[in-house]
Amino acid sequence: MDGFMSVFSISLVQSGLRLATPIILAALGGAICNRAGVLNFALEGMMLLGAFLGILAAYFFGNTYLGVLVAMLAGAALGAFFAFLYLRYNVDLIILAIAINMLILELTVYFMRILFGQVGTWTDPSIQKLPDINIPVIKNIPVVGEIFSGHNLIVYLSWIAVVVAYIVLFHTKFGRHLRAVGENQAAAETVGINSRRVKLFALVISGVLAALGGAFLSVGHLTMFTRNMSNGRGWIGITAALFAMNHPIGTLFTGLFFGFADAFAIRLQNVTDLPPNLIQILPHFATLLVLVLIALREKIARAVVRSRSVARIRAGLAGRKAVAREFVSGLPLDSMPGSRDDGPEPAVEEDLASGG
Amino acid sequence: MLKERRKQLVNSLLVPFLAILTGLLFAGILILFAKKPPFTALAELFISSFGCQSFTNCALFTTLERATPLILTGLGAVVAFRSGMFSIGQEGQFLFGSVTAAYLGYAIHLPYVIHPIVIILASMVVGGIYGWIPGVLKVRLGVNEIISTIVMNTIAILTLEYLVNFPMNADPRTTAHSPLIDATAQLPAFLAGSKWGIGFVIAVLMAIGVYVFLWHSTSGYEQRMSGQAPFFAKFGGIKNERNAIRSMFISGAICGLAGAIEVLGVHRRIMTGFSTGLGFDGLSVAILGQSHPLGVFIVAILFAGLRLGAQLGLQLSFGIPRELGGSVIAFMILFVAAGKFYTDIIERVRKFIDKRRKPEIAGIETSKPGGGNV
Numbered sequence: 001m002d003g004f005m006s007v008f009s010i011s012l013v014q015s016g017l018r019l020a021t022p023i024i025l026a027a028l029g030g031a032i033c034n035r036a037g038v039l040n041f042a043l044e045g046m047m048l049l050g051a052f053l054g055i056l057a058a059y060f061f062g063n064t065y066l067g068v069l070v071a072m073l074a075g076a077a078l079g080a081f082f083a084f085l086y087l088r089y090n091v092d093l094i095i096l097a098i099a100i101n102m103l104i105l106e107l108t109v110y111f112m113r114i115l116f117g118q119v120g121t122w123t124d125p126s127i128q129k130l131p132d133i134n135i136p137v138i139k140n141i142p143v144v145g146e147i148f149s150g151h152n153l154i155v156y157l158s159w160i161a162v163v164v165a166y167i168v169l170f171h172t173k174f175g176r177h178l179r180a181v182g183e184n185q186a187a188a189e190t191v192g193i194n195s196r197r198v199k200l201f202a203l204v205i206s207g208v209l210a211a212l213g214g215a216f217l218s219v220g221h222l223t224m225f226t227r228n229m230s231n232g233r234g235w236i237g238i239t240a241a242l243f244a245m246n247h248p249i250g251t252l253f254t255g256l257f258f259g260f261a262d263a264f265a266i267r268l269q270n271v272t273d274l275p276p277n278l279i280q281i282l283p284h285f286a287t288l289l290v291l292v293l294i295a296l297r298e299k300i301a302r303a304v305v306r307s308r309s310v311a312r313i314r315a316g317l318a319g320r321k322a323v324a325r326e327f328v329s330g331l332p333l334d335s336m337p338g339s340r341d342d343g344p345e346p347a348v349e350e351d352l353a354s355g356g
Numbered sequence: 357m358l359k360e361r362r363k364q365l366v367n368s369l370l371v372p373f374l375a376i377l378t379g380l381l382f383a384g385i386l387i388l389f390a391k392k393p394p395f396t397a398l399a400e401l402f403i404s405s406f407g408c409q410s411f412t413n414c415a416l417f418t419t420l421e422r423a424t425p426l427i428l429t430g431l432g433a434v435v436a437f438r439s440g441m442f443s444i445g446q447e448g449q450f451l452f453g454s455v456t457a458a459y460l461g462y463a464i465h466l467p468y469v470i471h472p473i474v475i476i477l478a479s480m481v482v483g484g485i486y487g488w489i490p491g492v493l494k495v496r497l498g499v500n501e502i503i504s505t506i507v508m509n510t511i512a513i514l515t516l517e518y519l520v521n522f523p524m525n526a527d528p529r530t531t532a533h534s535p536l537i538d539a540t541a542q543l544p545a546f547l548a549g550s551k552w553g554i555g556f557v558i559a560v561l562m563a564i565g566v567y568v569f570l571w572h573s574t575s576g577y578e579q580r581m582s583g584q585a586p587f588f589a590k591f592g593g594i595k596n597e598r599n600a601i602r603s604m605f606i607s608g609a610i611c612g613l614a615g616a617i618e619v620l621g622v623h624r625r626i627m628t629g630f631s632t633g634l635g636f637d638g639l640s641v642a643i644l645g646q647s648h649p650l651g652v653f654i655v656a657i658l659f660a661g662l663r664l665g666a667q668l669g670l671q672l673s674f675g676i677p678r679e680l681g682g683s684v685i686a687f688m689i690l691f692v693a694a695g696k697f698y699t700d701i702i703e704r705v706r707k708f709i710d711k712r713r714k715p716e717i718a719g720i721e722t723s724k725p726g727g728g729n730v
Contacts, residue, residue, distance in 0.1 A: 041502065085690075085693075085694055089694045089695075089696040089697050090696055091690075091693045091694050091696075092693055094442055094502065095643055095689065095693040096690070096693055098444070098639065098640070098643070098689065099640075099686050099687075099689040099690040099693060100686075100690070102636070102640065102682065102685070102686040102689070103683060103686035103687065103690065105682075106679045106680075106682035106683040106685075106686055107679070107683050107686075109677065109679045110386065110677045110679040110680060110683055111389075113677035113679065114389060114390040114676075114677060232506070232507075232510055235503060235506045235507065238503060239503055239507075242500075242503075275518055275521065275522055277514045277515070277517045277518035277521065278514075278518050280514050281511055281514045281515065281518075284507050284510050284511050284514070285511065287507045288504065288507050288508070288511070291493075291499050291500070291503060291504055291507070292493065292497060292499060294499075295493070295497035295498045295499040296497060298498060299497060299498060
């Protein structure tokens with residue numbers, strides 16, 4: 001039991017924070033796209049491209065920061081390409097994403113093999129890992145310093161990106177336009193918002209963020225590239241965005257949830273005899289469970305809204321019926337059938353109950 | 357009306373053809389990146405995938421063998437797509453079908469003929485259930501089927517790795533693999549030394565079966581209508597929810613069948629790294645085959661050939677990585693999906709031809725009276 005409890009320690013928190021970084025970035029990208037009303041299922045491919053080009057540029061230029069920059073530019077370019085095919089040629093978003101994910105997966109391995117002759121993983125001793133940054137004052141505070149200080153640039157960038165995304169989405173004109181396009185594109189266009197431009201920007205930004213997450217994997221967390229390095233993190237990011245109801249601040253917490261699930265699984269491997277494959281499944285089961293929870297929450301929310309509106313309409317109808325009855329009773333024609341005014345209303349109620 | 361239909365038919369044939377051509381063009385560019393001669397390499401690609409030197413040394417047979425699981429997983433995807441479910445869970449359903457087949461292959465002992473039939477049915481049920489789960493989650497709760505099936509694929513891959521490493525491991529000293537299945541369970545091949553066999557026949561029958569089911573049966577019609585026009589179907593009294601769940605079960609069952617055939621006919625066991633993406637390729641096959649059984653059949657053979665040619669022809673004799681095959685397939689999907697690009701071009705060409713033809717016709721008409729005088 002003592003061995004088991006050693007799983008929970010400061011180093012768990014540290015590795016949880018690290019493992020959460022790519023997921024937070026992908027989730028943030030996904031959330032922005034969802035807010036703009038474009039499904040971006042290519043986050044996985046964007047992340048993998050960032051990981052590959054990030055380490056490649058770091059190797060050729062001999063500068064890791066330059067590698068991160070190249071990864072971000074590549075992500076932006078892929079996002080723009082995605083947007084071009086979607087907006088210009090009306091390509092189905094899902095098929096487009098499947099093709100791009102597959103293309104990047106195969107092409108990264110292809111170029112890894114023709115450039116370096118490596119099949120599964122590639123690394124070079126000349127590549128420098130992204131250095132850790134110690135924050136002057138915070139690093140001296142006992143526990144807090146250990147948790148919040150000493151991460152690399154991308155970890156801090158991901159936190160900053162969350163805050164910036166929140167401010168841009170909810171406190172700027174561009175964010176307002178973006179949300180308007182996502183909620184009702186036709187209405188947004190009527191008031192003169194260029195919905196194509198908004199979608200293009202959303203896809204480019206999500207590409208930059210996902211590629212940054214990828215660069216974290218290849219030059220921030222480790223200094224190597226492996227086949228399919230993103231390994232489903234883009235998809236987990238999409239789930240995290242849904243889990244956070246596409247709210248930027250929320251993605252920070254849902255990203256941390258998945259990061260900690262991952263870190264926990266890795267720790268568990270060291271202290272128990274459970275087969276590693278079974279432990280690796282745990283975060284994926286968590287994802288599936290979260291997907292079900294998201295759906296349940298939305299279903300309940302819809303049911304609540306519906307029952308409220310039905311109640312309101314019922315109250316309204318009852319009021320109108322009372323007025324009508326008074327009016328009818330005041331008329332000299334007693335033979336006026338009472339069932340007449342009951343006639344259409346139940347149908348209206350039923351319609352609202354089933355369709356609303 | 358007829359002209360419109362002919363136009364549509366020409367487009368639906370020309371677009372994939374042009375997309376494949378563009379895909380090959382990109383293959384040539386990628387080969388140039390590897391500093392190899394593109395034309396000889398591409399020729400080699402086709403010789404080593406569809407060539408036939410002699411009856412016993414025939415690459416085409418191997419291609420057809422490799423195409424068998426692709427046809428089936430592609431058909432599985434078609435059934436789901438046509439009912440409006442964008443399931444990408446073929447890989448997971450395929451793997452669970454394989455696991456079931458590998459386990460029942462050595463765990464139970466039955467006479468010839470009966471043994472494979474029992475195994476195939478069991479694999480179909482298991483694959484079907486693995487497809488049914490995301491179907492129910494989607495219909496009853498509204499869980500996005502794309503994300504849930506992706507996650508379930510990963511779960512299936514890891515579960516298979518766990519099973520071959522621990523409970524089903526036959527020999528812990530070498531790379532993890534399960535015991536060989538009984539001789540009674542193995543599916544026979546057409547030729548000695550080849551693994552192209554009964555499985556291919558089953559796949560062809562399944563393709564016909566799916567076609568008949570979707571286009572010539574009442575429940576298939578209902579299924580397609582729930583996919584194409586859900587509101588129309590609903591007002592027509594079709595139960596969309598039930599259809600969606602049923603389609604996911606059938607789709608999973610066909611993928612489970614693919615897994616069973618892959619184990620009974622080809623590998624005869626499961627081993628670590630069994631998941632090579634046959635399910636994902638099936639998805640691509642369905643997209644490129646325009647979600648039609650015939651298209652799936654043709655594209656599956658093309659894909660299997662590309663993969664085989666890239667592996668045997670390019671990687672072994674030219675040193676070009678076999679990932680070229682997958683890249684070209686991805687390019688082709690991209691180009692088919694961007695079909696508007698090609699239809700725009702076709703439209704332009706058509707207008708150009710019409711323009712050149714019309715003055716001629718006009719010229720003939722005006723010259724007619726003059727011709728009568730002479």
